[in-house]
Amino acid sequence: MIVPPGFGTVVPYIFAEEWDAYVAFLIAAFGAVEVGRSMRGDGGIANVQLRFGGTTIMLSDVSAVYPASRVSLYLYVDDADAAMARALAAGGHCEMAVGDMPYGDRQGGIRDPRGNIWWVSQRLTDEPYF
Template sequence: MYLPDGYGTIFPYMLVNGANSLCVFLADVFGAEEMGRTVFPDGRIANIRIRIGTSNFMISETDGSAMKSMPGAYYIYVEDVDDTYKRALSAGAKSIFEPADMPYLDRQAGVVDPTGNNWWISKRLVEEPYDS
């Protein structure tokens, strides 16, 4: 089975109101890179292909009928939780919880992006797997 470079057998496909503004948010906060986009003849975004770090995913603009906005939750690893959290708030996110060290040995903060998705901004504090 052929999979394009950077794609796994499953990856997020976000359906949002405001696909372009979400892309700007993701670039400003997480350093997302736009890999390409497809636009319908009416100007609506069919999909924007995005990469953050080693992960690829797609964002699509809802059409107001069959394709409704579907907020999701995403766990993202970053180098600096506190700085990323501040950038997210500056870019329009709302806080779920401030950065804190968690009992499972991640430093973590939570935000809701402007399109309603939850982001668990995390950094592993130890170089070992999670308990099974």
């Protein structure tokens, strides 16, 4: 099996309305970096690849065949409080305030402008979850 660098075995793929505004949100809110883009023949976006640290996700415009999708994503960050503040400033809505969790993470939740939930999580220990 060949998996491209920066991709995992499972790669989130989101279909989003107003994909360009959504890409701008992900860059501003979470520091995503656009690493690739392919366009459709009609000028719409076929695929945008965004890297979050060592992980890449894919994003496409909606169509009659592929309507907007909703997903919940767990995003590890260096500073959960700062990540939450950036996401709120970029237009996200607080789903859950940042707090220390019993499983060793400092975590908060953001609902993005497309309805996806991002759990921003700062790991506080080197111990495994289980």
